[in-house]
Amino acid sequence: xxxxxxxxxxxxxxxxxxxxxxxxxxxxxxxxxxxxxxxxxxxxxxxxxxxxxxxxxxxxxxxxxxxxxxxxxxxxxxxxxxxxxxxxxxxxxxxxxxxxxxxxxxxxxxxxxxxxxxxxxxxxxxxxxxxxxxxxxxxxxxxxxxxxxxxxxxxxxxxxxxxxxxxxxxxxxxxxxxxxxxxxxxxxxxxxxxxxxxxxxxxxxxxxxxxxxxxxxxxxxxxxxxxxxxxxxxxxxxxxxxxxxxxxxxxxxxxxxxxxxxxxxxxxxxxxxxxxxxxxxxxxxxxxxxxxxxxxxxxxx
Amino acid sequence: xxxxxxxxxxxxxxxxxxxxxxxxxxxxxxxxxxxxxxxxxxxxxxxxxxxxxxxxxxxxxxxxxxxxxxxxxxxxxxxxxxxxxxxxxxxxxxxxxxxxxxxxxxxxxxxxxxxxxxxxxxxxxxxxxxxxxxxxxxxxxxxxxxxxxxxxxxxxxxxxxxxxxxxxxxxxxxxxxxxxxxxxxxxxxxxxxxxxxxxxxxxxxxxxxxxxxxxxxxxxxxxxxxxxxxxxxxxxxxxxxxxxxxxxxxxxxxxxxxxxxxxxxxxxxxxxxxxxxxxxxxxxxxxxxxxxxxxxxxxxxxx
Numbered sequence: 135x136x137x138x139x140x141x142x143x144x145x146x147x148x149x150x151x152x153x154x155x156x157x158x159x160x161x162x163x164x165x166x167x168x169x170x171x172x173x174x175x176x177x178x179x180x181x182x183x184x185x186x187x188x189x190x191x192x193x194x195x196x197x198x199x200x201x202x203x204x205x206x207x208x209x210x211x212x213x214x215x216x217x218x219x220x221x222x223x224x225x226x227x228x229x230x231x232x233x234x235x236x237x238x239x240x241x242x243x244x245x246x247x248x249x250x251x252x253x254x255x256x257x258x259x260x261x262x263x264x265x266x267x268x269x270x271x272x273x274x275x276x277x278x279x280x281x282x283x284x285x286x287x288x289x290x291x292x293x294x295x296x297x298x299x300x301x302x303x304x305x306x307x308x309x310x311x312x313x314x315x316x317x318x319x320x321x322x323x324x325x326x327x328x329x330x331x332x333x334x335x336x337x338x339x340x341x342x343x344x345x346x347x348x349x350x351x352x353x354x355x356x357x358x359x360x361x362x363x364x365x366x367x368x369x370x371x372x373x374x375x376x377x378x379x380x381x382x383x384x385x386x387x388x389x390x391x392x393x394x395x396x397x398x399x400x401x402x403x404x405x406x407x408x409x410x411x412x413x414x415x416x417x418x419x420x421x422x423x424x425x426x427x428x429x430x431x432x433x434x435x
Numbered sequence: 436x437x438x439x440x441x442x443x444x445x446x447x448x449x450x451x452x453x454x455x456x457x458x459x460x461x462x463x464x465x466x467x468x469x470x471x472x473x474x475x476x477x478x479x480x481x482x483x484x485x486x487x488x489x490x491x492x493x494x495x496x497x498x499x500x501x502x503x504x505x506x507x508x509x510x511x512x513x514x515x516x517x518x519x520x521x522x523x524x525x526x527x528x529x530x531x532x533x534x535x536x537x538x539x540x541x542x543x544x545x546x547x548x549x550x551x552x553x554x555x556x557x558x559x560x561x562x563x564x565x566x567x568x569x570x571x572x573x574x575x576x577x578x579x580x581x582x583x584x585x586x587x588x589x590x591x592x593x594x595x596x597x598x599x600x601x602x603x604x605x606x607x608x609x610x611x612x613x614x615x616x617x618x619x620x621x622x623x624x625x626x627x628x629x630x631x632x633x634x635x636x637x638x639x640x641x642x643x644x645x646x647x648x649x650x651x652x653x654x655x656x657x658x659x660x661x662x663x664x665x666x667x668x669x670x671x672x673x674x675x676x677x678x679x680x681x682x683x684x685x686x687x688x689x690x691x692x693x694x695x696x697x698x699x700x701x702x703x704x705x706x707x708x709x710x711x712x713x714x715x716x717x718x719x720x721x722x723x724x725x726x727x728x729x730x731x732x733x734x735x736x737x738x
Binding site for chain 2: 150151152153154155156160163164166167170171173174175177178180181184195196197199244245247248250251252255256257258260263267270271272273274275276277278279280281282284285289300301303304306307309334338356359362363365381382384385387388400403404406407410411414415418419422425426427429430432433434435
């Protein structure tokens with residue numbers, strides 16, 4: 135594109151949308167964003183700070199926001215702790231890691247296969263299925279908790295490992311984003327492969343998957359967040375304590391630490407909250423440029 | 436043999452497409468379509484989970500409108516108040532921030548986008564720890580201590596237990612975490628717009644940035660605007676559990692933070708009136724549908 139050339143010639147490089155460098159006119163935007171960014175960050179800094187506070191700082195009056203003598207005691211307390219039902223905390227963490235890994239891998243495969251067919255194959259129900267999926271973007275899972283419970287009960291999935299994974303895999307946003315992204319791949323690429331005698335599976339595996347890596351990264355992040363942060367499945371569909379997740383364990387920490395207990399459990403809860411948050415953050419930092427390039431295909435027409 | 440051949444033809448032509456789709460759609464049907472239809476069916480029944488459901492026609496809906504004082508007096512007004520502020524409010528905020536971010540060079544833009552997006556990555560359960568100590572009701576609470584230090588208040592305030600503060604706190608907390616995937620989509624949408632459009636508009640006499648936003652930016656990114664709107668509507672209704680998380684009880688203190696989602700839980704899991712809860716679920720889904728139709732009118736391709 136002649137975009138860069140145009141910008142250089144017209145001298146608007148550092149003004150307007152997507153500037154190359156700094157310009158005085160940008161100062162007002164920084165002034166606007168700074169306080170907001172601090173407001174957004176405060177609760178997160180608070181978690182980090184609390185996670186490293188020794189007990190006397192957690193109990194301190196007046197309370198202080200930042201930690202002064204950081205310690206890892208909260209983390210060691212967290213992992214030496216047993217839940218009330220005698221399950222070690224590491225077990226919840228192990229469950230969460232395993233469930234998240236399986237869910238992310240399965241979700242990438244399942245949604246990208248469906249998205250490939252929906253984008254590049256010709257069949258009768260194509261338009262209808264895409265329209266149905268678009269309507270399902272509006273789906274609010276929390277509204278159908280009860281009928282979902284009945285379905286899961288009928289399928290004998292209560293108290294099974296798979297109940298964590300299977301419902302998350304039907305993710306309309308994921309299919310939608312992948313389909314839009316695959317639409318951007320020219321049909322000629324696929325036709326050329328077909329002439330060479332490549333099977334559908336081979337086209338999907340060798341051509342489509344490598345070309346849609348940014349979109350796959352985005353689906354991975356969305357699925358990761360859905361699976362890793364999921365405490366509801368554990369409380370609604372599982373009675374077997376040893377199958378429940380770390381997010382669920384954290385929710386028991388916060389609901390039982392009321393009143394006098396609140397301060398005592400706070401350090402441990404903050405340590406657990408930090409463990410919950412960090413992987414989300416790291417993965418997003420790592421993959422953010424891929425996410426942005428997927429998002430430019432996200433238009434809903 | 437001959438009767439089989441159309442089927443074989445179909446299988447050869449479309450079979451592999453359906454094979455690729457099969458797993459996703461199987462899960463989609465089981466975990467989305469069937470539950471929605473089941474909610475619809477159950478909403479016409481009386482069902483206490485012990486006896487099989489008994490068909491009672493529209494009676495659940497009628498008593499929802501005529502007899503459920505809690506719903507009419509607290510839940511519905513609360514939900515509308517919460518949804519209108521968090522939905523369109525959060526959406527406008529997301530667009531504005533995305534636009535401002537687009538005016539910055541790449542590195543600061545990425546850093547600010549990360550900061551604004553990161554709250555949406557936090558899990559509700561994890562953040563409950565934070566809100567409970569920030570808004571703690573005694574003098575050790577951070578907000579109380581801060582305000583008392585400034586001598587703005589004399590006595591600690593029971594933030595999360597008092598009806599007049601619970602709702603505003605719910606709204607702030609939800610807005611805090613609402614710069615999610617819709618916000619990223621809108622940011623990408625703004626960055627995608629061909630800069631020559633702006634130049635052409637300037638020649639045509641468009642001179643303020645406000646005009647630029649309304650005549651160029653928004654019309655050029657309608658699809659992303661619609662995607663962002665749908666995400667923000669869903670996010671708003673999905674966030675409904677926040678009042679119960681914050682106050683630690685369902686029902687919330689004097690129903691101040693009671694939203695439609697909590698009402699469903701209250702009837703479904705605490706009172707085991709599944710039929711009635713299903714009727715409320717259907718109302719919730721209809722509300723989402725209604726709001727999405729409005730955004731379709733505003734940003735849809737037919738508009």
